[in-house]
Amino acid sequence: MDWPNFDIRAAANSAGIFKQNSKKSQGETNIPKDVLENLYGKDARECPRLNDGFIPVLSKSRPFDLIELEQLLQSVGWSQRPFQRVKRALSNSLLTVGLWKHDSRFPLLIGFARCTGDGVLEATIWDVAVSPIHQGSGLGKEIMKYILESLRDLGIERVTLFADPEVVDFYRSQGWTLEPKGHKCAFWYAN
Amino acid sequence: MDWPNFDIRAAANSAGIFKQNSKKSQGETNIPKDVLENLYGKDARECPRLNDGFIPVLSKSRPFDLIELEQLLQSVGWSQRPFQRVKRALSNSLLTVGLWKHDSRFPLLIGFARCTGDGVLEATIWDVAVSPIHQGSGLGKEIMKYILESLRDLGIERVTLFADPEVVDFYRSQGWTLEPKGHKCAFWYAN
Secondary structure (H helix, E strand, O other): OOOOOOOOOOOHHHOOOOOOOOOOOOOOOOOOHHHHHHHHOOOOEEOOOOOOOOOEEEEOOOOOOHHHHHHHHHHOOOOOOOHHHHHHHHHOOOEEEEEEEOOOOOOEEEEEEEEEEOOOOEEEEEEEEEOHHHOOOOHHHHHHHHHHHHHHHHOOOEEEEEEOHHHHHHHHHOOOEEOHHHOEEEEEEOO | OOOOOOOOOOOOOOOOOOOOOOOOOOOOOOOOHHHHHHHHOOOOEEOOOOOOOOOEEEEOOOOOOHHHHHHHHHHOOOOOOOHHHHHHHHHOOOEEEEEEEOOOOOOEEEEEEEEEEOOOOEEEEEEEEEOHHHOOOOHHHHHHHHHHHHHHHHOOOEEEEEEOHHHHHHHHHOOOEEOHHHOEEEEEEOO
16 A cells, blocks of 8 residues: 555654744744654644644654553543554554644644545545644644645545534534435444 | 455356256255355355345455446446546455356356445445346345454444435344434545
């Protein structure tokens, strides 16, 4: 398979200098390109600096620490799963996206999402999560934009997801079509 | 990846003898095991003989002729797609299932379905199709049973699909949960 994968290792140790105090206007970047690429991979994207001063960075190649990922997912109320299963599920995903609170030495994982799919016709988005203390800052929207652009680059025809009732408006406001042509979602549980 | 794949080649040319005229009671099989495996792969399943005499066989490893597959999909009203894209989509699917009208030399494709997913936590079923002239014989149900058993063998936790309005009752009657906990399905189209 030739699609982006969380296993692509960013050379995180050769991070370089983080110009945290440089003043830049909105829309400009704060992290030097080489630092961004070394820490987060070549397709990483710096998001606008938030009010409390930190810079969020989106990456589809920086590897996850599974303990950190589990802590994030549990903080949004998801159930614990065996590490080995999670590892395999991530490795078999079409795309895994991390949202990081930038730090030149220890970036902190504050958001996540992943897709499964055939890499051509269909992709389905799962497990969109933003750490509760960072919710309401537009970060969920940044994750979704980044995913859709990545999937568009792959030439995917259609992207789907199953929306919890409380986030239906979130997706609707971003142009998603809910239940097109009367489609219903159907679930079947193994247990 | 170590999951079943349509590229696994069944040694179709070494088919052997097909005992079409042997009389057997319902529930017994008509196709000798070695013939079944050679033609359709080792996980193939013979379905009960239909009224018009033919035997349907399910397989997740017999390769598809893309022209035959396209003819089937167009017969149920789906749009034509470039072969190369279809080929890649099939190759990247978690599971592809063919339903064949058994013939010891030229099995005919009369049904199809496929899944995408991470092979561990999630699988999503797409493109369930039965040739119009064979609909209403319970073959769709056989395909779904075969898929769910295959996914259960992989240890998948949850299987999902998007049901067209006209097949909502079909899935409901087979134990699928529609829109659990108020979930809505959301679609985003590239074009």
